[in-house]
Amino acid sequence: MGALCSVIRFENLQELRRLCHWGPIIALGVIAICSTMAMIDAVMWYWPLDTTGGSVNFIMLINWTVMILYNYFNAMFIGPGYVPLGWKPEKSQDCMYVQYCKVCQSYKAPRSHHCRKCNRCVMKMDHHCPWINNCCGYQNHASFTLFLLLAPLGCIHASFIFVMTMYTQLYNRISFGWSSVKIDMSAAKRDPLPIIPFGLSAFAASLFALGLALGTTIAVGMLFIIQMKVILRNKTSIESWIEDKAKDRIQYYKTGEIFIFPYDMGSKWKNFKQVFTWSGIPEGDGLEWPVRDGCHQYTLTIEQLKQKADKRVRSVRYRAVEDYSGACCPVTKGVKTFFTTPCTEEPRIALCKGDLILATRGLKHWMYGDKVLDSTTDAGMRVRGWFPRKCVEKCLYDSEMDQPWDGEKKNR
Numbered sequence: 001m002g003a004l005c006s007v008i009r010f011e012n013l014q015e016l017r018r019l020c021h022w023g024p025i026i027a028l029g030v031i032a033i034c035s036t037m038a039m040i041d042a043v044m045w046y047w048p049l050d051t052t053g054g055s056v057n058f059i060m061l062i063n064w065t066v067m068i069l070y071n072y073f074n075a076m077f078i079g080p081g082y083v084p085l086g087w088k089p090e091k092s093q094d095c096m097y098v099q100y101c102k103v104c105q106s107y108k109a110p111r112s113h114h115c116r117k118c119n120r121c122v123m124k125m126d127h128h129c130p131w132i133n134n135c136c137g138y139q140n141h142a143s144f145t146l147f148l149l150l151a152p153l154g155c156i157h158a159s160f161i162f163v164m165t166m167y168t169q170l171y172n173r174i175s176f177g178w179s180s181v182k183i184d185m186s187a188a189k190r191d192p193l194p195i196i197p198f199g200l201s202a203f204a205a206s207l208f209a210l211g212l213a214l215g216t217t218i219a220v221g222m223l224f225i226i227q228m229k230v231i232l233r234n235k236t237s238i239e240s241w242i243e244d245k246a247k248d249r250i251q252y253y254k255t256g257e258i259f260i261f262p263y264d265m266g267s268k269w270k271n272f273k274q275v276f277t278w279s280g281i282p283e284g285d286g287l288e289w290p291v292r293d294g295c296h297q298y299t300l301t302i303e304q305l306k307q308k309a310d311k312r313v314r315s316v317r318y319r320a321v322e323d324y325s326g327a328c329c330p331v332t333k334g335v336k337t338f339f340t341t342p343c344t345e346e347p348r349i350a351l352c353k354g355d356l357i358l359a360t361r362g363l364k365h366w367m368y369g370d371k372v373l374d375s376t377t378d379a380g381m382r383v384r385g386w387f388p389r390k391c392v393e394k395c396l397y398d399s400e401m402d403q404p405w406d407g408e409k410k411n412r
């Protein structure tokens with residue numbers, strides 16, 4: 001019993017460590033600043049509590065804050081749900097339809113993907129979100145989306161309070177001359193006088209909070225729209241990308257296949273209910289999913305295997321001609337390389353002169369690929385990430401087969 005309690009205590013401590021990351025620190029900081037300033041502005045200068053409207057307004061502000069934090073912490077601490085270690089399909093013959101994860105030592109269930117940050121295979125993974133320092137997936141997709149909805153709504157309310165506070169407090173203090181505008185911040189123009197006058201520091205704090213609230217409304221509101229688009233199609237962001245690549249693969253090879261996304265129930269309302277339920281518990285178990293007619297549990301995973309094979313065919317071999325330390329913004333690799341570093345949490349890989357890399361995608365000044373490891377390295381190890389394009393050159397021939405490398409095939 002004591003050992004079990006120690007394990008539970010350790011796991012809880014591990015979860016609390018999620019707060020010690022720049023994402024939650026910034027997110028909680030913005031929530032604290034906007035909600036605190038909105039309450040102070042409302043009570044002190046705009047809508048005091050001795051009025052019915054002021055009391056209702058204050059309760060609404062508290063309500064927004066509580067609901068935002070409730071869904072935020074749910075998304076962070078409940079987590080997305082992970083594929084059980086050692087999981088494999090019930091029928092042994094179905095193992096050929098799914099990928100094997102060497103890190104988790106288990107097969108990847110349909111709709112699951114391995115997250116390098118969480119170091120686990122995540123059920124119905126949508127993405128790893130730095131703002132909650134966790135993945136968005138099967139168990140917390142609803143809470144995460146509700147947070148994306150409530151945060152802009154709360155910020156809109158707070159923005160209204162900030163604007164009206166500054167307007168009512170400055171209206172009688174602004175005087176216009178022939179060539180100047182004067183603002184008198186020395187005395188409050190309100191009857192009765194507030195306990196604390198609306199001075200320059202209060203004006204600056206309100207203006208700063210207004211900027212944060214408006215920025216959050218726009219940025220988080222756009223994320224909410226993106227999430228709702230994929231939810232109403234019963235997809236994740238990763239699955240939307242897989243579907244686009246499926247169409248691209250079919251068009252590239254002109255196979256004549258027709259790829260049908262298997263999890264779209266054919267109705268936006270049915271798709272919506274796959275994520276949002278009255279109980280708060282999502283449909284299914286995160287391992288098996290209802291599919292549309294003409295599809296089966298492994299329709300998507302088979303397409304993923306085809307795309308993985310296609311990526312190997314289309315990958316291009318490069319050899320490192322310069323050393324690269326793995327820095328995010330390398331100063332010694334040129335100004336353009338420094339300022340065009342990929343805006344992603346995907347890793348950079350250090351290179352030594354002579355290293356071989358299989359590049360699978362790239363930008364103008366950066367490339368992404370897998371480092372070719374020697375046979376003495378652990379077979380389960382995989383090193384991949386971004387590296388500067390100027391550090392490598394294309395290998396014209398495969399050294400082992402003495403034939404043109406597959407990457408020399410037609411390139412789009």
